[in-house]
Amino acid sequence: MQVKGNALTLLKQNGYKVTKQRRDMLLYLSQFQHSYINVTAVDGHMRALYPGMSHNTIYRNIRAFAEIGIVEQRNRGEQATVKYQCDFEHPHHHHFICRNCGKVIELAMCPLDFFSKQIPDCEIDSHNFELYGLCGTCKQKLK
Ligand SMILES: [Zn+2]
Numbered sequence: 001m002q003v004k005g006n007a008l009t010l011l012k013q014n015g016y017k018v019t020k021q022r023r024d025m026l027l028y029l030s031q032f033q034h035s036y037i038n039v040t041a042v043d044g045h046m047r048a049l050y051p052g053m054s055h056n057t058i059y060r061n062i063r064a065f066a067e068i069g070i071v072e073q074r075n076r077g078e079q080a081t082v083k084y085q086c087d088f089e090h091p092h093h094h095h096f097i098c099r100n101c102g103k104v105i106e107l108a109m110c111p112l113d114f115f116s117k118q119i120p121d122c123e124i125d126s127h128n129f130e131l132y133g134l135c136g137t138c139k140q141k142l143k
């Protein structure tokens with residue numbers, strides 16, 4: 001199995017060694033490119049593969065992957081979730097998320113410009129934008 005996208009290049013460019021552990025972690029994460037999983041599931045998977053790997057190391061790697069755009073992180077309340085980058089070409093993007101199956105669909109446009117024009121005297125330094133609903137399959141199924 002190969003690591004998807006240019007994840008390994010990004011690691012190297014940002015000064016991280018491509019260790020066997022990081023590669024295995026990315027292979028596992030790349031199975032979740034269209035839905036979020038709990039960070040605790042990644043932790044569990046890695047500790048089953050490498051019993052000596054500490055929680056700390058696993059969480060630190062996830063944070064590093066998120067910082068350099070290999071994974072997308074999302075926190076809802078206490079739950080930290082993560083998914084593999086859906087678009088290495090456009091790491092900044094937004095999602096539609098299906099309420100029923102959790103499917104994540106990438107949106108082509110960032111609405112930031114639209115809103116920043118409405119408040120020209122303010123400086124926006126972060127934003128969150130997500131759409132929710134039913135994906136095509138769930139919409140059919142639940143009809
Ligand atoms: Zn995405």
Ligand SMILES: [Zn+2]
Pocket residue numbers: 098099100101102103134135136137138139
């Ligand atoms: Zn769905």
Ligand SMILES: [Zn+2]
Pocket residue numbers: 092093094110111112127129
């Ligand atoms: Zn945006």
